[in-house]
Amino acid sequence: MSRLTLLSLGLWLCSPSVLAAERIIVSSEGDDVLQVLQADNLQTLRQIAVSERPRDMQLSSDGQWLYVACGDGDSIDVLDVATLQRQRRLHPLDDPEMFALTPDGSQLWVSNEDDAQISLLDAQSGEVLAEVDTGPEPEGIVLNADGSRAYVASEVANMIHVVDTAARTIVANILVGNRPRRMALSAGEKELWVTNELSGDLSVVDLSQAREVQRIRFAPKGFRPEDLGPVGLVLSADKQTAYVALGRSNHIARVDVSSRQVEDYLLTGQRAWGLALHPTQPWLYVSNGLSDDVARVDLERWKLVTAASAGRTPHSIVVLP
């Protein structure tokens, strides 16, 4: 490659129009790296080494920091988004799996998979400020908008714990389906939607009543109910549409939130788990853990546009600002 080409390429890559929401990051559980891919054609741009078994990732609300939970490395690595360099590690932590940042970004709540608890950490120092016991295998954890409540799914107790974050105690336990994994809050935070991997459905929880009010069942063609494994769940920005990744049935589903009707399915890849919506384009990214790839779906055409390899066992996806 000539120097001129190299220079042009370098300048082009650095230009703001290219960088803004044009890259996605995927955590590769099996390779202990983060893959940086181009947002449109999913070409691999570079890899960033992190601690062992990276899974959940969250951006700070100002878009400056990327937090990565590394389960086997017992740490949460913090990367500077501008340079994608690791700035610090919150370490040692007990097998962190998923986590949620508080609205002001100063703290985070982490689920400790092996210890049946969640911990509150200082986001700067990693100091453990509080611990709350939960049912076994807590995974999904979500905070409400003002940070006063944390919702945690205990996979083995089949329940959602509602935690008062100020008092640091559980204020309600809600029995849902079997093996609840991930959650999302509806418009106005009236409902909590929960994917149940083993019962193959989605629980709609009414938060004011603190109980499950409906189960949404899925039926992609050619799959029995016991073959489904819903895990990933995201709501559109206007909260009108929910997208659910159906695990081993290799499909995603589109659900209309107000009618709670499943509108359509789409085949994406083997063991579809992770989901991420592009902030400005009508694109949905899906990580397929067992075909080691990430797919990009055009939501307007409801079509899989492209898929590309993303390291061993891709887990979570974040669109870089």
Place this chain on the structure above:
Amino acid sequence: MTGAPPGAPQSWKWPGSTGAMACTLCLGLLLGLVFFPPWAHAAQLALGYVDWQADARYRDSHTEQRYPQAPWGRPLAAAQMALDEARFALQAQNLRAQMEHQRLQQSTDLAPLLEQWRQQNRRFVLVDVPGEWLHKLEIPAGMTLLNISAEDQALRQSQCQPAVLHVIPSARQRSDALAQHLLSRRWRKILVLHAQTDHSLLQQWQATAQRYGLKTVATRVFEYGNDPRRRELNNVELLTSGKDHDVVMVWDAGGEFARRTPYATQHPRPVAGSAGLTARAWHPRWERYGAKQLNNRLNEALDRPATDVDWAAWMATKAVLEASQRSPSPDFAARDQFLRSQEIYLDGFKGFRLGFRPWSGQLRQPLLLATSDWVISSAPLEGFAHPRNNLDTLGTADNEGGCQ
């Protein structure tokens, strides 16, 4: 009445002074607490766990050999771990669960113990005893036993009792799982070695081979020993020579002969059955479907790696807990019905939803096809389908004789 407007309801006046009234109230409250404590309103679940002091499978000399499908130690701690895990969920549902363990001296003690437990309303009982103890066992009505270690096929068929549910896989489920793997590889010609006394394992293999269309090229008896005068019976090379075959299938319940067969055969052929590639209910290195977390917890509870019988003890306890949590009412009949229903979702960390077969009481489940240190594949394999439930490609069908 003074001061009351006409037509207004008459006001009552309690007898005695305010002080006396207060005392009465306090006394009433105290008595109420004594006779109706808040925790008495919690629903109860009483479980039993029974095993045998002199059980040969648990002698140190046997467990330390760590045969692939044999127990590696007593599984009681795994059952207790299942109770611990559920503590939170039970509390949230106001349900109290408790397990009593009895280690018996002889088989004749089992029926009286069950009778005693039935009187105490201890109706769900995990049994870790040799299969023969369950043949024609007198089980009181209104009880369910969960068999966690006896693989005997007869218990699921000719000797089937409706009161007994089987969590540990049957011999047929194991051989069917192996057959699926062999068939998927197109290794169809099988040379079978079996112990003189091992008719049941051989019989199950023959039924499996017929169902899956595998060709048994020879069936030979082996015996333990080194006597050169009996080398046609104890020498692995001789036993595996003569006939063209793809796989050597060794059925050896004891395990001692089978484990020295891999790589000792006449021809370079994989060994399967009781050694080499074995079909397991569980494997200590199984990591998928959240198994890594379960293995972490089991290892800690048992202080050793967990195998089939440990998983079965844990699974049986979990099954009863799940049924009790989701049952519409706390009485035994409702819980038992839900436990056996096709609506229950049991998570065995093997990727499929589990449940009990009505015709045999057998827990339908995936089986892991493994070497000593890794799981190579899990049955039902891709492509093996069944009209109702793919897990029913493993084990006896509903028309093969059972409890119905």
